[in-house]
Amino acid sequence: MKSLFLFCRPGFEDACAAEVSAHAGRLQLPGWCRARPGDGFVLFTSHAEDGGVCLYNRLALDELVFARQWFVVLAELGALQPADRIGPLLASLDALPEPVRGFWMETPDSNEGKSLSTLAHKLEHPLRRALADAGRLADGSPLWLHCCLLGGDHLVVGYACHHNSAPWPGGIPRLKMPRSAPSRSTLKLEEALLRLFGDAVDRYLPPGGRAVDLGAAPGGWTWQLVRRHQFVTAVDNGPMDAALLDSGQVEHRREDGFRFRPRQPVDWMVCDMVERPVRIAALAAEWMTRGWCRHTLFNLKLPMKKRRAEVERCLALIETRLTKTGIRYRLFAKQLYHDREEITVALIRPPP
Ligand SMILES: C[S@@+](CC[C@H](N)C(=O)[O-])C[C@H]1O[C@@H](n2cnc3c(N)ncnc32)[C@H](O)[C@@H]1O
Missing domain, CATH: 3.30.70.2810 (Alpha-Beta Plaits)
Structure with missing residues (x-):
């Protein structure tokens, strides 16, 4: 063969x-x-x-x-x-x-x-x-x-x-667009969680957990987290979906996602900001190495021609920075079905 x-x-x-x-x-x-x-x-x-x-x-x-x-x-x-x-x-x-x-x-x-x-x-x-x-x-x-x-x-x-x-x-997972989710982006996070954890998603996102969503508006990713009973700080200068804010589980902070720092460590940092991939990779590495989050999941947008080289550069940067601090983690990087000109990356530590 x-x-x-x-x-x-x-x-x-x-x-x-x-x-x-x-x-x-x-x-x-x-x-x-x-x-x-x-x-x-x-x-x-x-x-x-x-x-x-x-x-x-x-x-x-x-x-x-x-x-x-x-x-x-x-x-x-x-x-x-x-x-x-x-x-x-x-x-x-x-x-x-x-x-x-x-x-x-x-x-x-x-x-x-x-x-x-x-x-x-x-x-x-x-x-x-x-x-x-x-x-x-x-x-x-x-x-x-x-x-x-x-x-x-x-x-x-x-x-x-x-x-x-x-x-x-x-x-290709056949996912239904949830009626109340504010954007189709919601399916990217749903697919990523299914692909990463399958039925074990509750072990990594136990109800009552804390998450930060950088570049959250209008709220498709936040919607997935709220649905899994997380308390979410949604960081974006843009408007968030009103029903999500009414849930009582979402605090909207109109701030720059690169400058935002959590008051206390959170379980998850997710990030869908449209930015140069290497900047997002560096930000995710910083959140992990400083202990601001336990796990992170983010998109790297790839509008450039040399996509593979760009991905390798970002993954190498993450690996170098995390290895230096001795953090044990699993790296997952994949162009999922719901990703367009982008890939999904997750840095996962064992559940506490
Ligand atoms: C692709 S959209 C996010 C969609 C979102 N994940 C959802 O599911 O609805 C990108 C968002 O990143 C936000 N953004 C871009 N740069 C940002 C920054 N520096 N700080 C905070 N938000 C930023 C934009 O305002 C935009 O709302």
Whole structure:
């Protein structure tokens, strides 16, 4: 198994390809990438026969910033006949190491991918039946089958382990915009919390916690925190949503987010200010090293061309500053589905 299939945001294929190639080089598993702008995916192929699976086993999806989801490629199937797409797919599963717990019919997050979603949906039922009949399904299996449609007659099939993949097809969570949330940005924080903590979110955001939201207006992120019973200091010169202020859980401070200091340490500092990424990274590092917050989650906006280089610069700055103070933390950096020209970064310490 030579190849890995990586889903990314359309327009970020070059960053995704450069990133996976850099890790492959570091792990002495070099290869090349098929990465066309706008495709919404990258296909990495190793020079070694088993290079794809070796790379998958030695790299975590969470180490990749620009890949939302990925899988080890078993086969790329072309010239599929409309009358029987499932037969060749099933025949390509001989190299599958063991039965799978389930499968996803996926499409890239591109315009072409969206036009294939009805077909993908139609193929789900016959594929489930065919997998069951062939004895390829097993409840306790750690493996998940991925079938990504690239055209009506073209698909890539492969597998991933559930502990080294995103919990959603294509890495895309289908979240509903909450009616009372004041901005769509709310979905960015909701996705980040789901992706980071899943069902364990209460351990990291126990009710009654204290948070600071820098660049909070109109309040989409604050809304997520209030919903989880946090007391929030919302820092922004812009107006906050009136209903949020009426909740009694939000104090609005019309101040500069770079100058604001909390009166006492808080559990969380979140920040969605539109600023140069390196300034935001330095601010987050300062909040952590000075002990003003226990955890932080922020967006780095990436309107520039050299996005990957900018991200690396910011992450290196954070690592240098936090390492100096000996703080133990987990760094998570990912371009999530609800992120646009930006990525989400979190610095998480063990819950108290
Ligand atoms: C993308 S919006 C935040 C949206 C917010 N997260 C939400 O969910 O509704 C960016 C906000 O950052 C604020 N901002 C930018 N620079 C700031 C600064 N230096 N201090 C405080 N707020 C700032 C802007 O006023 C704007 O409201």
